[in-house]
Amino acid sequence: MTILVTGAAGFIGSNFVLDWLSASNEPVVSLDALTYAGNAGNLASLKADQRHSFVHGSIGDAALVGRLLRQGQVRAVINFAAESHVDRSITGPAPFFETNVMGTLHLLEAVRGYLAELDEAARIAFRFLHVSTDEVYGTLGPDDPAFTETNPYLPNSPYAASKASSDHLVRSYRETFGLNTLVTNCSNNYGPYQFPEKLIPLVIHNALIGKALPIYGDGQQVRDWLYVGDHCAAIRLVLERAAPGATYNVGGNNQMANLEVVRTICALLDARRPRPDGKSYADQIAFVTDRPGHDRRYAIDASTIERDLGWRPAVAFGEGLARTVEWYLDHADWVADVTSGAYRDWIARHYG
Ligand code: NAD
Ligand code: DAU
Numbered sequence: 001m002t003i004l005v006t007g008a009a010g011f012i013g014s015n016f017v018l019d020w021l022s023a024s025n026e027p028v029v030s031l032d033a034l035t036y037a038g039n040a041g042n043l044a045s046l047k048a049d050q051r052h053s054f055v056h057g058s059i060g061d062a063a064l065v066g067r068l069l070r071q072g073q074v075r076a077v078i079n080f081a082a083e084s085h086v087d088r089s090i091t092g093p094a095p096f097f098e099t100n101v102m103g104t105l106h107l108l109e110a111v112r113g114y115l116a117e118l119d120e121a122a123r124i125a126f127r128f129l130h131v132s133t134d135e136v137y138g139t140l141g142p143d144d145p146a147f148t149e150t151n152p153y154l155p156n157s158p159y160a161a162s163k164a165s166s167d168h169l170v171r172s173y174r175e176t177f178g179l180n181t182l183v184t185n186c187s188n189n190y191g192p193y194q195f196p197e198k199l200i201p202l203v204i205h206n207a208l209i210g211k212a213l214p215i216y217g218d219g220q221q222v223r224d225w226l227y228v229g230d231h232c233a234a235i236r237l238v239l240e241r242a243a244p245g246a247t248y249n250v251g252g253n254n255q256m257a258n259l260e261v262v263r264t265i266c267a268l269l270d271a272r273r274p275r276p277d278g279k280s281y282a283d284q285i286a287f288v289t290d291r292p293g294h295d296r297r298y299a300i301d302a303s304t305i306e307r308d309l310g311w312r313p314a315v316a317f318g319e320g321l322a323r324t325v326e327w328y329l330d331h332a333d334w335v336a337d338v339t340s341g342a343y344r345d346w347i348a349r350h351y352g
Contacts, residue, residue, distance in 0.1 A: 002027045002072035006059050006107065007081030009034060011194040012131070012228055014042035016078065017052070019232040027051045029072050031065070033058040033099075036342045037084065041334070042193050059103040065110035070117075076127040076239060077111060079104065082163070085197050086135070087350060089159035090292055100162035101169065104130070108173050115179070129182040129239050130170045134224070134251065135160035136185060139295035146224075146299035149185070149247050156293045180244035184235060187251040187300045190320065191228030192327040196339060197346060199258065200321075203265050204328045205335055207281040208273065213266075214351055217290030219259030222297040226252035227320035230313040237309045248308075251300020254317045259285075264318075268325045288351070 003020070007013040008030030017028050027050075032038045034056055046052040057064045059081045068074070081103060083089065083096045108128070115123050137147040138154030153168075155161040173179040190198075196205040203213050234250045242248065266281035275281060305311045315323075328335060 001075040002029055003076045003078060004029045004031060004065075004068055004072065004074045006031045006077065006079045007038070008032050008054070009038035009040050009042055010080060010084070011037075011191075011198075012189055012231060013080035014039075014193050015191065015228045016080065016232045016235060017043060018045070019229065020236070021046065021049065021051055023236075025051060027053075027072070029068055029074070030054045031057055031059065031068065032081070035083070036346075037195050037197075039193075039334075039338055041337065059107040060099070062106040062110040062113075065107055066113055069110065069114040074114075075122075075125060076129065077107070078129045078131065078235065078239065079107060080131045081107075082166075083159070085195075086157045086159045087197070087291060088346070089157055089162070091350070093158035093162075096158050096162040097165070100159075101165045104166040104169055108169065108179070111179065112173070112177055124180070127180050127182055127239060127244070128170065128173070129184070129235065130167065131235065132167050132183055132185045133160070133163050134185050134187045134249065134298050134300050135295065136164040136167060137298075140297040140299055142297065144297075146251070146301035147185075147249060148301045149249055149304055156295055174245055182238050182242050182244070183247040184238055185247065185249050185300075186231050186234070187224035187226050187298055189226055189228045189231050191324050192331070193334075194228070196335065196343070200261065200265065200324065201328060203262050204269070204325060205339065207266065207269050207284060211284070212286035212288075212351075213262055213281070213284045214286055214288045215259055215262060216288060216294060219262070219287065220257045221294060222255050222257050222299070223261075224251045224299045225254050225256060225261070225317055225320075226250065226313055227315035227317075227323075230315055233314070234305060234311045237311050238305070241309050246308075248305040249300045249302055250305060250311075251302045252313050252317065253302065254313070255297070255299050256317070264321060265325065268322055272325060273329060
């Protein structure tokens, strides 16, 4: 049997595939459209690995997906493929709906066609795991309880609206066609291979090249940070043990304001790679115009996955952030590769 991982050359997808093949011998077919956010080099260490194959293509190509499912006798799809950056969804929403909604629809249709050819036992054993986000729930006030799986969907950005739509689509395939779906709604991830448009890698990169560290608004927006390896472990567990149709919130139990996160990164860099002038990287912090519709606070109540499956985050934020800073310091070539061309255009357009 084989699993099909979509969006496998992105941040979480590549961490998941590397993690999967370090723990299991079950083959993986990686599918990725290699948008600006996808980097086949993230999976370069698997080049000679017989258990892995990489296919350059889109989840929107139902014929291609159908062929991959049949050739690999795939028993599960894990769908990471998406446009994932909130700021880009504000500048240009359309690709978010093309990929996250229509792409997911074509992927689901390909799966439905494939399952129609399988016997009942294989159909029952099959899983479609859709990787979603806490942003579908909207924003929290300072004293609101954390998001549970029963919170209403109140998406505020085009990105969140497209992810909410895809979650609804997946649900409808379960209810209407009996597809054995699983959905995970996770909080902010950080760790190796994250594209430096997102807060943590952007700040590390900008700090080292002497640029401003842009803080939107007052920097008091709260996110619930989770180390990417912990997210991958949660997905593995949900895939293997969760009942079909289940939805799980996954979070870090680690709420922090953006300004505090950035100051912590600066302190780590001050210790590990001091500035030549002896000043702190925190001197580079610059408050900039806020993101429109910026959600003030996210927090995940992960008690259901802990109770049902025994999952809880293993990596504390201080430890995870230190590992992450270390990874970016050790992978200057990777950063140089992904921050050329199109990346520079985005930074120039967005930050001016
Ligand atoms: P990412 O932007 O780093 O990676 C997305 C990957 O999907 C890229 O490799 C890209 O090339 C690929 N892709 C885009 N369109 C595609 C298409 N049509 N067909 C095939 N591949 C396509 O994103 P990420 O941060 O790794 O997020 C992965 C998933 O997890 C997304 O669905 C995202 O919504 C969700 N998520 C992310 C976070 C987070 O903090 N990063 C948290 C919760 C949920
Ligand atoms: O909550 C899960 C979500 O986390 C995922 O679904 C998204 O795919 C992922 O991108 C992330 O969304 P955020 O918008 O929370 O992540 P981002 O890293 O873009 O921003 C984190 C916080 O930092 C947010 O409050 C905005 C702020 N920020 C971000 C950037 C890029 C800044 O203050 N300055 C910046 O330059």
